[in-house]
Amino acid sequence: MTTQIEFSGVNKHYGAYHALKDINLSIDQGSFVALVGPSGCGKSTLLRSLAGLEKITGGDISIAGEVVTKLPPRKRDVAMVFQSYALYPHMTVEENLTYSLRVHGVAKAERKKAAAEVATTTGLTGLLHRYPRELSGGQRQRVAMSRAIIRNPKAFLFDEPLSNLDAALRVHMRKEIRALHDRLGATSVYVTHDQIEAMTMADHVVVLRAGAIEQQGHPLDLYDKPANKFVAGFIGSPAMNFLPATVIEGGAVTIDLGAGPIGLSIPVAAPVGARILLGIRPEHLTLTAPGEGRFDAPVAFTESTGSTTFVTTATTPEMMVVETGRRMVASGDRVGLAFADTSVHVFDAETERRL
Numbered sequence: 001m002t003t004q005i006e007f008s009g010v011n012k013h014y015g016a017y018h019a020l021k022d023i024n025l026s027i028d029q030g031s032f033v034a035l036v037g038p039s040g041c042g043k044s045t046l047l048r049s050l051a052g053l054e055k056i057t058g059g060d061i062s063i064a065g066e067v068v069t070k071l072p073p074r075k076r077d078v079a080m081v082f083q084s085y086a087l088y089p090h091m092t093v094e095e096n097l098t099y100s101l102r103v104h105g106v107a108k109a110e111r112k113k114a115a116a117e118v119a120t121t122t123g124l125t126g127l128l129h130r131y132p133r134e135l136s137g138g139q140r141q142r143v144a145m146s147r148a149i150i151r152n153p154k155a156f157l158f159d160e161p162l163s164n165l166d167a168a169l170r171v172h173m174r175k176e177i178r179a180l181h182d183r184l185g186a187t188s189v190y191v192t193h194d195q196i197e198a199m200t201m202a203d204h205v206v207v208l209r210a211g212a213i214e215q216q217g218h219p220l221d222l223y224d225k226p227a228n229k230f231v232a233g234f235i236g237s238p239a240m241n242f243l244p245a246t247v248i249e250g251g252a253v254t255i256d257l258g259a260g261p262i263g264l265s266i267p268v269a270a271p272v273g274a275r276i277l278l279g280i281r282p283e284h285l286t287l288t289a290p291g292e293g294r295f296d297a298p299v300a301f302t303e304s305t306g307s308t309t310f311v312t313t314a315t316t317p318e319m320m321v322v323e324t325g326r327r328m329v330a331s332g333d334r335v336g337l338a339f340a341d342t343s344v345h346v347f348d349a350e351t352e353r354r355l
Contacts, residue, residue, distance in 0.1 A: 004029035004064055004187045005050065005155060011058035012045055012211075019045045021212040023059070027155075027204070032181050032188045034202035036195055037234070042211040043191045047157050050189065052076050064154050079148030080157040083164060085140045087132040087147075093119075094128040097147050114150050122146045122180065138169050145177070149184065156181070158190040162197070174201050195235050199223070207231050229352035232279050232345060238310060238321045240279045244349065247274045255295070257316060262295050266341050269355050270348070276355065279345035282323035286338045287311065293336030299329050313337065 005027035012020035020042050027033050035043040048054040050061060052073035060069045068076045087096050097118060098111040106114075119125045122142045132140055141161060148156055158177070162170045178201045181188045192198055198205050199219045206216040207230075215227040219235075226232035232240045245253045246261075247270050254261035255278065270276060290296045297313035297320065304310075304326070311322040311329055320337065329335060346355045 001028040001030070003027070003062075004031075005189065006062040007046070007050075007059065008062070009059035010046075010049065010056050010061060012042075012049060012054065013057045019211050020049070020056070021210075023213060025206060025213065025216070027187065027189065029187055030185050031203045032178065032190065032201060033204045033206060034190045034192060034198035035206050035208060036192055036198040037208035037214075039193060040210075041208040043193075043208050044159055045211075046208070047080075047159055047189060047191045050076075050155075051078055051080050051157055053080075077154045078157055079151050079153040079155075080159065081141075081144045081148050081161045083160045085132070085144045085164075087140060087143055089132050092129050092131055093124060093135070093143050096132070096143055097128075097150050100147070100151055118146045118150045121149065121183070137165050138173060141165065141173060142176075145180065149180075155187040155189060158188065160191055160193065162192075163194075170197075177201065196237055199235070205235075207234060225354070226279075226345065227354055229277060229279070229347045232347070232354075236281060238282050238323065240281050240345070241285070241320045242318055242347075243278045243280070243315075243320075244317065245276050245278050247272055247276060253278070257295060264294070264341070264344075266344055266346065268346050270346075275349035277347040277349050277352070279347060280320075280339050280343060282310065282321045284339050284343035285320065285322040287322055287324055287327060287329070288336035288338050290334045290336050293338035296334055296336050299331055299333045299335060301331050302329060311335070 003026050007023045007025040010020055010023040023046060035046060037043050045054060049056050052071060060067050063076060094115045097115045101111045101114060119128055122145060124142055124146055127139060162173050165173060174197055202219060205219050205222055207214045209230055215222055215231045222231060222235050226235060244256045247253050247268050249272055252263055252265045253268055254263055268276060297315040300312045300314040300319060302309055302311050309324050309327055311324060313320045348355055
């Protein structure tokens with residue numbers, strides 16, 4: 001596929017603070033890429049650097065084969081959709097949509113035609129003569145997206161566009177954004193702190209921490225083979241469980257629980273005596289009767305969503321979360337925990353890298 005956006009050794013400093021650290025990232029034409037990570041990881045700074053709203057302090061950024069590092073935002077031919085919508089309150093929906101066309105001298109008849117076409121695509125046909133104050137949050141976000149679409153840019157940039165919406169509307173809008181991306185065949189870069197949004201919407205997920213890329217790839221690749229403990233704990237909800245363990249003779253490990261060590265036959269590429277972390281996702285744990293699993297633990301509390309119950313056990317030194325069906329257990333009950341060897345992820349306890 002053709003590369004549409006390229007970051008080559010991009011760095012960004014705010015004084016002594018190193019916000020972006022040697023970012024190398026290629027984004028294919030027509031792909032939907034999510035930049036995800038905790039607050040302050042650099043994802044919005046990376047997006048704003050792509051848009052030209054931030055000046056990078058090292059490296060280069062290319063769009064459609066052209067180096068745009070020193071170009072101002074208006075010459076980069078990208079459209080940005082902000083969290084705050086950024087609509088002009090004194091303009092109607094149609095005027096908001098066509099503002100950029102008017103600035104570029106497009107005739108009024110052509111502007112109205114373009115607005116009508118985009119409104120049909122995004123479901124705004126009956127709202128063109130309303131003002132932003134007369135719209136719901138979801139409608140305002142549609143206007144913000146339509147204003148980006150009407151320009152037919154080389155890339156769409158989304159900076160946490162759904163964080164101001166309620167939970168149900170967020171789910172609906174992320175489907176709309178993805179469907180719109182598919183219809184347009186666009187290149188989209190989407191910033192979010194919500195890993196569920198990233199997993200469900202993107203073709204390619206980039207996980208950032210402290211200004212650096214920790215891992216990137218297809219969402220399921222990150223889920224199934226996280227490169228380190230950070231990615232393993234960040235991707236997936238509820239998060240992966242971690243248990244400290246030690247490598248022993250014969251290609252086995254002992255899990256270091258408060259109740260005493262428990263043996264486990266899992267081949268590990270580490271020397272005898274090495275300290276490791278075992279990662280187990282909540283859906284890979286099974287509740288059993290006491291004594292019938294790998295080990296027993298008391299139930300700390302439960303959370304039910306209706307179809308699924310999340311059981312948190314008071315395992316020491318780490319609490320464990322088990323995802324199960326509508327199984328009823330109560331705080332204080334003692335349960336067994338079982339899991340298959342093949343479901344265990346192994347990380348070096350010191351470097352936290354996958355083994």
